[in-house]
Amino acid sequence: MRKEKDTEKGGQGGIEREVYCGIWPALSNNRIYGFIDALLVLSGYCIATWSYTQGSYLATLVGFKKLLIGAFLGAILMLLIYQLPVILSVRYGIDIWIWLRSIFGTSGVKVMTIIIILINFPWYAVCCELFASSMENLLGLFHIPLPEGSHLFLALLCVVIGTIIAYKGISTITWTTRVLVPLLLLVGVAVVIVGFTSVPADVIWNYVPQGADKSNSFISYILSIEANFAFVITLVGGMAGIPRLCKSEKSGFYAGVLGQGLSGSFFVVIGAVMAIAMQHVTGQMVDDPTLMMATLSVPALGLTSLLLVAFANIGTQAVGSYIYAVMLKSTFKKTSYHVLVIVLGVYVSILCVWGKIVDYFGSFLTISACIYAPLAALLFVDFFFIRKQRLDLKSAYEFKGHNSYHYTRGYNIIGFACLIGGSLLSLAIYNPVTGEIHNLHLFTLTPTGCAFLGTAIAYFLLCKLPFVRRYVRKDVSINPDKEPFDRNKVPPKQNLFAMPFIWLMCLICTFGTKLKVNKTGHKGIKPPFIVLGTHHSFTDFYVTPLALFPHRANYVSELEGFEYYGEWIYRQMGCLGTRKFVNDLALIKNIKRVIERKGILVLYPEARYANVGTSSKLPISVAKMVKLLKVPVVTLNMKGNYLQAPLWNLKKRREVRLHTDMIYALDKDEVKELSVEEIHQRLSELLSYDEYAWQREQKMSIRYRDRAKGLHLPLYQCYSCHEEFQMASSGSELICKACGAVYHMDEYGSLWLGKKEIYIPDWYEWQREQVNEEIESGRYILDIKVEVSALPNAKNFIDCGEGHLIHDGNGFSLTFYDYEIEKYRTLLWPCAQTFSIHTEYNYRGKGQCITLSTLDNTYFLFPLEEGFNATKIQFATEYMHSVTYAYNK
Template sequence: MAGEQEYVKRETVTGAIPMLSGERQYSFWDLFLSTSGFAIATWCYTQGAYVAKYLGFKQMLINIFCFNIIWVLIECIPVLFAVRYGIDLWIWLRSVLGKKGVAILATVISLANFGWYAVDSDLFASSMINLFRGFGLVLNPAIWKPILGVLCVVIGTLIALGGPGVIKMTNRVLVTCLLAVGIIVVIICFTSVPISQINAVKPDTSLYNTGLGRFMLSGEGNVAFAFSWSTQALVMPRLAKSERSGYWATSLSYGIVAPFFVAAGGIMALAMFVKFGYYESDPTNMLAKLAGPGFSLLSLLMVAFANIGTQGTGSYVNCMIVKSGLPKIKYRTLVLIAMVYVSILTVWGWVMDNFGSFISCAAYIQGPIVGMTVVDYLIVKKRRISFKSLYEIDGHDAYRFTHGFNLVGLGCLLISFLVAILFVYNPVTGAIKSNIFMITTGSGFTAIFGGVLYWLASLTPLRQYMLKDRNELDVD
């Protein structure tokens, strides 16, 4: 027991330091199940229902899986360094953004990421109210929705406080059950409504006046969905025992498992439209309508356990992101602050009411970081970095740059963000401003443009500023 407590303490409280290979505790299946448990939540069904409304059945499946798989495989490339060096993305980013730049952006992005968990808890509360209603117990949403939402946050916080060991054990059971439930749900949909009728549903044309426009706008949602994992996905792989298992466990979780549940949500939404004439995104309501109230008990797994597990893993991951930039703050303190913050967002309800704009705006910050990280790792630094400067050991300060800020990296991020909003796609208004959007989407453009800008900067005299570490490389 004492050894396990010491492990949890080291992993959570001092997790910003490199992990030695002998300390790695996650096999392929441990990491796959933990990240899958993180990825599976009710927002998958919300995302699926959104795409299903504007695309036909076949287009929906292509859109969901292709955009997610392609971008997840790319954004997970840095998992290789996370496992090799035992550090997470945000430690490496000290060499791209500067130490103070990481402190600010890690905090800002985590504050945005926590909005997902407000959505998570809001959907948990709505689904539980609908579940009780199906069995004759009517709960007043004005009273019970905030209570149940905060309850989801609190239980998830308890899991986060237990650290990676508790998360691993929880997800071993949880994800296995969830995958089985997802398959059952798809079978229910296809047995309730003939697949020929689902395939015959005509998409809503109000989103855009051309099929390509609707496809790419739906794709924007899926690229943003894929990017939502990017800054979080590269925290847990440092626990993996090998680079191969770390990369494929992470990629399959976010690139296959999460899209599968998005597709399940889309299929349920289409089945609801065929049978009842309207779209629905709440899995509890959909199961009750399609298969009867008894089957809505499956939502205890789909919604209750899934959302609580996601709260726990998400709290751990994002608090570790903040800790990468602000290592002196205690992990448990960060978890408790996060609990209060997410509870406030849940009760407020703004994020849920502006879900589409929220995920695209968050992706516009994360996209350039994805592009720059991949380019920096593979092309600019060629997989070589100075640990001495990452941790400023013995006065090594190659990554201090300008008062703690890498002006080149931050400039590429800001320029990519502004160019995308002003000239490609505005995620707040939903306005498409260039045909480039029809090729890359808005979020995809930020990643491509950010990476290209960073690479071009490395071909100029700015290279000396960006690569001050070349005379002290100690990791190859």
């Protein structure tokens, strides 16, 4: 063992103590165990007198051959699966309880450790009881009389010796087990020989339990497998205490598997052999090993074996105290390891003094078996499939500013829900108290197996849901998925079975809006055709399916929606993923595919929600696409969608009514005959809108109190003093912090400065002119630090840290740390290629941002300095593009 140099500040042995008897990660140079040592220590943990109890219990259920299969193959099967995550402990040098902080939350894991200690540590009281019985029998063989109360004294002696060994630390435990375990295994061999020689060998080999018949033999067999599964899975809580000190993943893993699966199971089988032999000799199946030994073996061997088996309980007590004290350290960080060992000793002592632990042992086992399988399943799925073998250690150790595992007040609701669900599933299949089987089909998989599988599947599927994934994977930045979105993937049709739900959801979401769809010239129109819709808000996605009812359609959608709602769900809803304002040929190919299979393609060509309820300029490329596809075009000019929930304040205004004009804009012949410019002009006219004008026309009053709140985001420049970025909003007022001007927003969407009425779209366009002038005079430049967040696919954002954004006459220049090439780089978006940009006013609660896209990535840019307004940047982008486009033309 490499001794770490302590400093005055660290106190004597401070670091070493924190590593070996605490929760600090053990570095590679702190590893002390090879396979053999780890196997011996874990065997010491697993071998105890309760193995005999388990063996004699199994002998009441099944014959010897089935017992052998269950005890070895059944146990090893379960161990091979649930012990696999132990490699995380070896890799990071941490206990599983540190990893479990990510599954239950930093506070939740404390609750779990205490529950596990409470329900698992009574095992050790049983150990002490059995030690006391063994010693009593041993002394009885020598006819040494024992005074009253000696049983309790002996039980407490076991606690004290085990606690002292654990108190001494890992070296003492290692040396104890190095001596004890090989001797115990030798004794085991001797006991088997005694068993097989004390009765004819075929009595044991051909043993079948009394009263066994074929009708219930299958149930008994499953019960025996369940007993083996439950027996080994109860070690899950302490499974990593030793492997975390191993030098290789394989040695840590197999030490756990074979420590229990071979050593532990070997002693289970010994217990069974002795029980069967006792039954043959005495007519009674006894599970007290001391009685078995005294009855069956030759005196000398019997005494030696008895003594060693008795001391095996001390070894188990010592290793168990060490493992569980280290586990408790993760909860009670400030309490010393030694104090925790003593506390555990006191807990066991109290149970010994109580004296009824053996009577209630079944109840403890019942509770623990229901919890361990889901716990093991959660760990397995989380390690391999959810967190994919990476943990945010700083969050796990609760460093300041690292809160990925804080979840809901320190508790991960999803983890606990799955744990409770898995436990209930186990109880729904089989009642271990009454022995009643509730579901025979699931029972064949065993209650523990079912609880394991059920919890694993539930947790895995839940984490597939985007909102759950975002909740559970707040640490996604440590191992993000970097694979770019597959743009070429053929979009499926809208799922037929999902359609009723989609329509129902759309009806619910537009309920109370008196939505009216006015269809013009649609008679006889059949797919394929293109639908071009105005884009005001998310409500557009609820209105469109209702307007197209009963047809299915495919929707062109930005990748961000795929990430938010989940790729699978979005594809089932018929969405084609793309990025905004890029020339995506793969998208055109997919659109063609939709049209060729006689589908309906819905596109919102503005590609961005309306900032102030007015239409954006329609790109000419839309007309070119119509010309290319040679199919009819329908336009959807929606009204009220912006007024209901404008981008700058998404609170729904309940007074708003919705209306949609669905117009057969171009038939097939017109598409063929008209020029691109003519098509563009017609579509531009049909898709133009002004929400505030429509509101006035409809005399639709919006009485929502905070109706102007957020309006300072699109109206960022004071109309009176022309100062930029000084606008604020509150209630129904827009205020300039520079000149003090207060603009009141009336119920019909007009702004009033005193008696002067200002029409919001006019103010918006006035700002645009100001920006255009700024560019013309050469004064416009944006040079700002930004936070860069990349979205390469539909799975996760990747934090790229701080970047530098410049926007001037050359277009956009973004310098940032690119995770793909692992160094800083500068990306350029020339004006000619940037028709417009996507803007957000409060993106997922992080404030304003703009996005810039390449074909395989979208960069979300959040300002880190003053002087950033998404709308102003959008104006500048659009103007510079129009100038460059006109020049190039």
